[in-house]
Amino acid sequence: MTTAERYVTAAYCVVFALVLVYVVIIALKLQRLEREVAALEPKPTETGGNG
């Protein structure tokens, strides 16, 4: 592998590493928030059935 090839590979790896880290952080945050919403949302009451 030539020096130029190594640098070009490094540049593209930097782009994908940063995007991947960002996506992982946001995905983990979304999972946590969805769990919190599920825990905080009022549960549906059971009065709508036969009464």
Next chain:
Amino acid sequence: MGRSYRISLPALAVSSLVLVTLALALVFFVAPTDADQGFSQRIFYFHVSIAFTAYLAFGLGAWKALVHLWKRDPNADLESYVAIHQGVIFGSLVLLTGSIWAKISWGHWWLWSENQLVLFLVLFLFYAAYFMLRFSVEPGPQRANLSAVYALFGVILIPVSFLAIRLAQHFIHPVVFTRDGPQFGGWILATYLVSQVAIIVLAYTLYRLELSGKRLDLRVRALRRAAA
């Protein structure tokens, strides 16, 4: 109903993946090797695409800031914030890929004598400081208004940064887009266009992903307040 025309997030994610894969295949297997710069010129396809996308994100952030100030829409404030965050992420990628390219081509990671580089750094730091301003003020209308005004000031730097190289007398940073259009054609142009579309779609996907996270965060805060 107003938002029903929007493409779903999974569809956007798949589109990003397909387009970025196609762009990479074109960059490494189809685009010809540049006669002047050799293999290192292949950084150009993503570096320039990411730079234009960063400008677009900052521009979108400023536009949403204007909408917020005009209509007092809290959604526009949130969208402005997320767009600027995307701009800063893509801006950092421009600086990183640009430094790597500079090291191969010029033998330096950074050149303070280059107006294009310094002005992009100024633009990047200006918008990085946006977050310091935003998080130093309590959430509410005052924070939204201050952030919007700051975001609008920054948009002036975009044409300055973009035109700097065209106005400079001496430069070593290459100029590929002139008044006569792009200074390349054939597969180089096709590869660049595919890369540009791929990076814009990727940035829009990340924008929508982060926006959905921010909206969910607001919902959790509202639920917590209601439960308290």
